[in-house]
Amino acid sequence: MFEHRIFIKRIALVAITKFFTSFRGLILLPFLTKAIGAAGYGIWSQILITVGLLTPFIMLNLTAAAIRFLPAEKDNKKVAKGIFTVIFATLFVSIFFALVLFLFSDSFANILLREPSASFFIKLTSVLLILEALSQISLESFRIFGQIKKYSILTILQTILETGLVAVLVSSDFGLFGALVALLLVRIIILSFSLHSIISHIGFAAPDFSVLRLYLTFGLPFLPMGLFDTLINSSDRYIIGFFKGAAAVGIYSATYSIGLLAVVFIFPIAYILSPTIFKFFDEGQIDKVKIYLSYSLKYFLLFSIPSVFGLTILAKTILKTLATSEFVLSNSMFIVMWVALSSIFYGAQAIYGQVIMIQKKTIFFIFAFGVGMAANLILNIIFVPYFGVLAAAVNTVIAYFIVALLIYIKSIQYIKFKVNFLFIIKSILASLIMSIAIYFVDSVGLVKILLTVIGGAAVYFVVLFLLRAFTLEEIKIFFSVFKTNNFYEKY
Numbered sequence: 001m002f003e004h005r006i007f008i009k010r011i012a013l014v015a016i017t018k019f020f021t022s023f024r025g026l027i028l029l030p031f032l033t034k035a036i037g038a039a040g041y042g043i044w045s046q047i048l049i050t051v052g053l054l055t056p057f058i059m060l061n062l063t064a065a066a067i068r069f070l071p072a073e074k075d076n077k078k079v080a081k082g083i084f085t086v087i088f089a090t091l092f093v094s095i096f097f098a099l100v101l102f103l104f105s106d107s108f109a110n111i112l113l114r115e116p117s118a119s120f121f122i123k124l125t126s127v128l129l130i131l132e133a134l135s136q137i138s139l140e141s142f143r144i145f146g147q148i149k150k151y152s153i154l155t156i157l158q159t160i161l162e163t164g165l166v167a168v169l170v171s172s173d174f175g176l177f178g179a180l181v182a183l184l185l186v187r188i189i190i191l192s193f194s195l196h197s198i199i200s201h202i203g204f205a206a207p208d209f210s211v212l213r214l215y216l217t218f219g220l221p222f223l224p225m226g227l228f229d230t231l232i233n234s235s236d237r238y239i240i241g242f243f244k245g246a247a248a249v250g251i252y253s254a255t256y257s258i259g260l261l262a263v264v265f266i267f268p269i270a271y272i273l274s275p276t277i278f279k280f281f282d283e284g285q286i287d288k289v290k291i292y293l294s295y296s297l298k299y300f301l302l303f304s305i306p307s308v309f310g311l312t313i314l315a316k317t318i319l320k321t322l323a324t325s326e327f328v329l330s331n332s333m334f335i336v337m338w339v340a341l342s343s344i345f346y347g348a349q350a351i352y353g354q355v356i357m358i359q360k361k362t363i364f365f366i367f368a369f370g371v372g373m374a375a376n377l378i379l380n381i382i383f384v385p386y387f388g389v390l391a392a393a394v395n396t397v398i399a400y401f402i403v404a405l406l407i408y409i410k411s412i413q414y415i416k417f418k419v420n421f422l423f424i425i426k427s428i429l430a431s432l433i434m435s436i437a438i439y440f441v442d443s444v445g446l447v448k449i450l451l452t453v454i455g456g457a458a459v460y461f462v463v464l465f466l467l468r469a470f471t472l473e474e475i476k477i478f479f480s481v482f483k484t485n486n487f488y489e490k491y
Helices: 002-023 024-059 062-069 076-101 105-113 115-145 148-202 207-217 223-243 246-282 284-323 332-358 363-387 389-411 421-439 448-465 472-482
Strands: none
Touching: 002 024, 002 148, 002 246, 002 284, 024 076, 024 115, 024 148, 024 223, 024 246, 024 284, 062 076, 062 115, 062 207, 076 105, 076 115, 076 148, 076 207, 105 115, 105 389, 115 148, 223 363, 223 389, 246 284, 246 332, 246 389, 284 332, 284 421, 284 448, 332 363, 332 389, 363 389, 421 448
16 A cells, blocks of 8 residues: 555656646647737647657657666766766757758748748747757656656746746747747756756766667667657648648647647656556566556546546637637537547557566557558548548547557557456546536636636546545545645655
């Protein structure tokens, strides 16, 4: 029970961080959409997607290798050497990518966005690319030290500064230029804090590029998987932009961002689950591996299932409140529903994928995500020109369902764990009752939306409690976690 309590506590800490940061896009939505319009918001979305698409290639997944090889190292000099080798290698690669993006900015603006004026913003993006990669590596370094609290504080600080500065500059008529400058400044601040903390903890060491071979051997196989995943998540925006223009991209991106909220619940679980079950597996405690996998799936569905229902019901209300009427479509509710549903399949594959990582069969991820990406791309090319943005949302569900199915089939060849289907049925029933309750509530306005969400959550959990969806042990563990005085203790 003690191990389980610590497991939940760690998930809760990371969840608070992820939950807090996930609202950045929604908070900025009214500022950006009202200040720069649909076309400008489309350019903003494409810039963020491009940075997200290129960053894994710049980092070469060296952070995953560092997290794999450095935590057990007792010599701080060797740890520092490994971390700064990764940082400097990333710096050199990011400069190369930034130069390419800068030199070909005119071509990217004309081909991808059909907006020549976007060239200047793409040039700014080239600088953002460097800072984003270095910031990510610096923040991930705290996982090596086990400093989850520091990671959470800096991540939340970045979100606060970024959201506030973007809102201020955009509201001060600096437009898209001001928004991008805000991103640059905040990343410089966070990078400076992170590097100072790292050096204070382990010191500075000159990079040793001889270790890169080991790191690259471990990290490079994940790059195709990351690319395919990013393409599943973002290729629809490029195809919509090509066939429908930047305004359609902006409208779809705003709606998509609401549905995507349902996926945030998997990240803190996977973040803590991986090292936990890897340790149990190496110690031969297979039964504990199965228990933690089963609980992780249950906890993910506990929050993601009602999120699909709730976000669907509140979709148009949220868009009307946070954006302008230009962003509200007749089928906005269905777009949000399909995107939110895809998040459940994404979360399921993340949990079942832990089994594949335990067995070191990670090459299979390339196949699974490759098939999903190909299906998504083909379906988007075929259906988006005729059925618009709704088709893109449906295709996202199909793609992640394929990925989840393939990973599930592969994982059960090694480890099978219990899936609580009765709990899933109870969760769906409770979500339906919650949906009926909030459907008739006047929730126009930010405050009313928040109150509706809180009220809906209360209805959901009360119904689950009445349906006896939780065991007595789970209830005790839940209260033991949050009554602990040292919730943010170092662990």
